[in-house]
Amino acid sequence: MESFPPMSADFPAGPALSDAEAAFLQVPEAERCRAHLKYLTSLPHVAGTPGDYETAEYVLNQFKSFGLDAVIQNETVLLTAPVEAASAKLYSADGTTLVYAAALSEDLLDPTADTPYRNHSFLGYSPTGSAAGPLVYVNYGSTEDFEYLVAQGVNLTGAIAIARYGSIFRGLKALNAQTHGMAGLIIYSDPSDDGYAQGQLYPNGPWRPESGIQRGSVVFNSLCGGDPGRGVDKCGIPLEDLIPSIPVLPMGYGDAVQFLSHIVGAPAPASWQGALPFQYNIGPGAFARIATNNTQYTTDIWNVVAYINGTDPVEGEDYVILGNHRDAWVYGAVDPNSGTAALLEIARAYGVLLQGGWQPKRGLVLTSWDGEEYGLLGSTAFGERFADDLILHAVAYLNIDTAVMGPQLWVTLVPSLLTHFRQTAALVKDPVTGNPLSVEWDGSYDIMGSGSDYTVFLDALGVASGDLLFGGAYGVYHSVFDSFNWMETQGDPTFQYHEACAQIFGLVGLRLADARILPFNYTEYAYAISTFYLPQVQQLATDAKLPVDFTALTNAAQQFASGASKIMSRVEQAYNNPNYNVVDLNSRLFLAERQFTDPNGIINRKWFKHTVFAPDRENGYDASSFPGIVDMIRTGNATLAQQAITSAATALSNVGTFLSY
Numbered sequence: 289m290e291s292f293p294p295m296s297a298d299f300p301a302g303p304a305l306s307d308a309e310a311a312f313l314q315v316p317e318a319e320r321c322r323a324h325l326k327y328l329t330s331l332p333h334v335a336g337t338p339g340d341y342e343t344a345e346y347v348l349n350q351f352k353s354f355g356l357d358a359v360i361q362n363e364t365v366l367l368t369a370p371v372e373a374a375s376a377k378l379y380s381a382d383g384t385t386l387v388y389a390a391a392l393s394e395d396l397l398d399p400t401a402d403t404p405y406r407n408h409s410f411l412g413y414s415p416t417g418s419a420a421g422p423l424v425y426v427n428y429g430s431t432e433d434f435e436y437l438v439a440q441g442v443n444l445t446g447a448i449a450i451a452r453y454g455s456i457f458r459g460l461k462a463l464n465a466q467t468h469g470m471a472g473l474i475i476y477s478d479p480s481d482d483g484y485a486q487g488q489l490y491p492n493g494p495w496r497p498e499s500g501i502q503r504g505s506v507v508f509n510s511l512c513g514g515d516p517g518r519g520v521d522k523c524g525i526p527l528e529d530l531i532p533s534i535p536v537l538p539m540g541y542g543d544a545v546q547f548l549s550h551i552v553g554a555p556a557p558a559s560w561q562g563a564l565p566f567q568y569n570i571g572p573g574a575f576a577r578i579a580t581n582n583t584q585y586t587t588d589i590w591n592v593v594a595y596i597n598g599t600d601p602v603e604g605e606d607y608v609i610l611g612n613h614r615d616a617w618v619y620g621a622v623d624p625n626s627g628t629a630a631l632l633e634i635a636r637a638y639g640v641l642l643q644g645g646w647q648p649k650r651g652l653v654l655t656s657w658d659g660e661e662y663g664l665l666g667s668t669a670f671g672e673r674f675a676d677d678l679i680l681h682a683v684a685y686l687n688i689d690t691a692v693m694g695p696q697l698w699v700t701l702v703p704s705l706l707t708h709f710r711q712t713a714a715l716v717k718d719p720v721t722g723n724p725l726s727v728e729w730d731g732s733y734d735i736m737g738s739g740s741d742y743t744v745f746l747d748a749l750g751v752a753s754g755d756l757l758f759g760g761a762y763g764v765y766h767s768v769f770d771s772f773n774w775m776e777t778q779g780d781p782t783f784q785y786h787e788a789c790a791q792i793f794g795l796v797g798l799r800l801a802d803a804r805i806l807p808f809n810y811t812e813y814a815y816a817i818s819t820f821y822l823p824q825v826q827q828l829a830t831d832a833k834l835p836v837d838f839t840a841l842t843n844a845a846q847q848f849a850s851g852a853s854k855i856m857s858r859v860e861q862a863y864n865n866p867n868y869n870v871v872d873l874n875s876r877l878f879l880a881e882r883q884f885t886d887p888n889g890i891i892n893r894k895w896f897k898h899t900v901f902a903p904d905r906e907n908g909y910d911a912s913s914f915p916g917i918v919d920m921i922r923t924g925n926a927t928l929a930q931q932a933i934t935s936a937a938t939a940l941s942n943v944g945t946f947l948s949y
């Protein structure tokens with residue numbers, strides 16, 4: 289993931305803490321975060337299962353006990369679940385002699401992780417099927433990896449791919465494998481990525497033990513967000529083109545070592561070598577049979593939503609959303625329920641303020657999403673259901689998925705929110721060093737791709753979004769070992785970082801709700817576009833030797849920059865003049881993000897409307913800036929690339945005009 293520096297190491301101090309803010313910071317408690325996490329991780333709660341419903345009721349009852357109006361909102365979606373365990377068997381090259389049958393089961397290493405789910409090694413939206421063929425190692429299974437294999441003349445048709453996790457979203461590995469005529473796919477966790485090459489293995493350390501399996505969804509997430517089965521009118525792409533047609537299964541490296549060590553053929557390039565103790569070969573060589581037996585079914589999932597009404601006669605209709613998903617692949621202590629624990633402490637703190645007479649200027653909406661793990665199902669359903677209202681009134685969408693895996697603050701956001709996050713970080717202390725978080729965090733940030741619930745808000749609706757977490761050494765992602773015991777022995781034994789997360793994230797929301805002048809900074813946005821995003825996409829076109837003309841976009845970027853400096857000078861006037869009418873100013877400050885969208889969407893993936901940010905089509909996790917242009921440069925079609933430039937230029941120029949009033 290590429291990270292960008294802020295415009296300046298310094299940033300202007302924000303307003304001093306208000307009484308409500310100072311009171312807010314006193315409320316979150318580490319011990320209460322611990323208790324929430326303990327409950328939430330006491331049972332597996334995969335989306336749509338009874339355990340998931342229990343956690344929904346828990347969150348609902350907690351919200352209500354804090355004095356908030358809260359409801360469960362059902363959404364009907366398409367899910368998959370294993371009917372019986374998948375199998376993967378290795379044979380001699382002629383396919384006659386069984387060499388090894390994979391266990392596909394996670395060991396009992398943890399007293400808080402004893403559940404039949406440790407045998408649920410499956411991937412969401414993998415079809416039921418079986419495949420047999422020679423085994424080919426495809427590295428990460430990325431576009432470039434397959435280009436290399438094709439260039440080497442490796443016969444992929446009818447073969448079984450074995451890909452390591454990492455680099456790109458797992459669903460896109462499946463898409464690439466099936467596009468190249470492969471019959472099935474094994475995705476395994478290489479110890480180079482999150483196992484022993486990184487450090488001590490769980491339970492002695494934070495990294496993935498050999499039986500640890502990374503579950504996950506294999507939906508083609510960069511083509512559309514949300515339930516892939518909800519109908520072609522939403523995505524413009526039918527279900528069968530959004531999920532794999534070949535069986536796909538996940539594997540730990542305790543099993544994968546057998547499969548990989550038996551592959552013969554040409555040695556894999558140096559950059560393809562993992563940390564298992566032998567030379568990785570490409571194959572084809574050994575012979576494999578894999579089978580999956582999954583059921584595809586329609587069911588309800590449960591978003592839990594709490595509302596705090598705004599009280600300003602005009603701006604009270606606007607609201608700030610704070611969201612976290614609740615569903616997990618098994619227990620989800622880190623991903624996502626560290627975030628749920630923090631969100632519940634934020635809800636309690638807001639409740640305490642309300643009881644003390646606090647009247648927030650704008651509304652606050654707290655959301656516990658369901659079905660995120662399958663493909664952002666709950667948040668996307670909410671975003672589409674309430675699109676009209678969100679477009680008019682959502683000031684910002686703030687996301688915490690994983691909240692705590694360690695001590696380092698990591699921030700992902702649209703640049704207009706960067707100053708606000710830094711100013712807020714200056715008001716919250718790192719629990720270990722005692723420094724303000726703005727000292728621990730240098731202000732660098734990632735841009736928003738996909739992989740969490742902000743996607744519908746930013747990419748489809750144009751709502752300014754931000755996400756934060758405390759990062760660290762974390763090797764048990766989507767395994768049974770992402771458990772309460774992992775958190776208590778590795779990630780955050782004192783739960784102080786949970787408390788700090790509730791403080792900073794809750795304060796980011798509270799400030800946006802109460803601000804007299806919304807703390808958006810468009811100068812930072814304009815700087816990022818002209819300094820990073822625009823030169824990058826121009827370089828990509830140059831490298832591709834594609835004859836396209838960027839004049840319209842460079843002009844539009846200047847228009848945007850000039851609009852940005854105009855509105856920021858109005859912001860300054862308003863700060864200095866208590867009688868300044870801020871209503872129009874505020875609405876422009878938050879509605880400007882909408883103007884980045886093109887109603888027609890990005891070419892060939894029209895669900896994505898934002899012209900500056902979307903998940904990279906070939907990566908799925910990382911963001912592309914100017915994604916429509918990047919997509920069309922990669923196809924080599926200059927006419928369509930020019931069309932995408934026009935679309936982005938129109939949007940940027942619209943934002944510039946909108947900010948210049």
Ligand SMILES: [Zn+2]
Pocket residue numbers: 613623624660689690
């Ligand atoms: Zn998550």
